[in-house]
Amino acid sequence: MMAALTAQGKTIQDIEESLRSIPLQPEKINAIKTAHASGCELRIVSDANTFFIRTILEKYGLTKCFKEIHSNPAYIDEQKALRILPFHPKSDPPHGCPLCPPNMCKGWIIDNIRASFPTDAKPKRIIYLGDGCGDYCPSTRLGIRDYVLPREGFPLMTLISENVKQVKA
Numbered sequence: 001m002m003a004a005l006t007a008q009g010k011t012i013q014d015i016e017e018s019l020r021s022i023p024l025q026p027e028k029i030n031a032i033k034t035a036h037a038s039g040c041e042l043r044i045v046s047d048a049n050t051f052f053i054r055t056i057l058e059k060y061g062l063t064k065c066f067k068e069i070h071s072n073p074a075y076i077d078e079q080k081a082l083r084i085l086p087f088h089p090k091s092d093p094p095h096g097c098p099l100c101p102p103n104m105c106k107g108w109i110i111d112n113i114r115a116s117f118p119t120d121a122k123p124k125r126i127i128y129l130g131d132g133c134g135d136y137c138p139s140t141r142l143g144i145r146d147y148v149l150p151r152e153g154f155p156l157m158t159l160i161s162e163n164v165k166q167v168k169a
Helices: 002-007 012-020 026-037 050-059 106-115 133-140 155-162
Strands: 042-049 066-072 074-076 082-084 127-130 147-150
Touching (some): 002 012, 012 050, 042 106, 050 066, 050 074, 066 106, 106 133, 127 133, 133 147
Parallel strands (some): 042 066, 127 147
Antiparallel strands (some): 074 082
């Protein structure tokens, strides 16, 4: 898709301008800033890409609020075209998750985030916000101390409702 945009004469600046025009509700901005100021470790797990996410976060002054961004890596090549790579490189063995696309298993990412928590401290909770089908797998990896907050009226809410016993959060 990015190659097609470049072929149509769209520049990186055009893409950035388009991304910066995406509205983010003030309540969401305040919630992110408040959670960060309260000491929450905020991380993004997204099937988008790092260029899109960073551009939007920068526009709203939210970059410093997030400890990590787990997304498909993106870069600008020598021809000034945006290139997006899969999160799980094709050279790696497949992640093997039947719920996720080949480029990214969000459940695998959640497992690794949890594994990075110190074991000698108070147990941390994960509060996972999601809306799409790709958010179901990580929802099934959450424990009883965790929370999943599905967006009402979106596929994740339906999947959880249809498979209540698969989600412990």
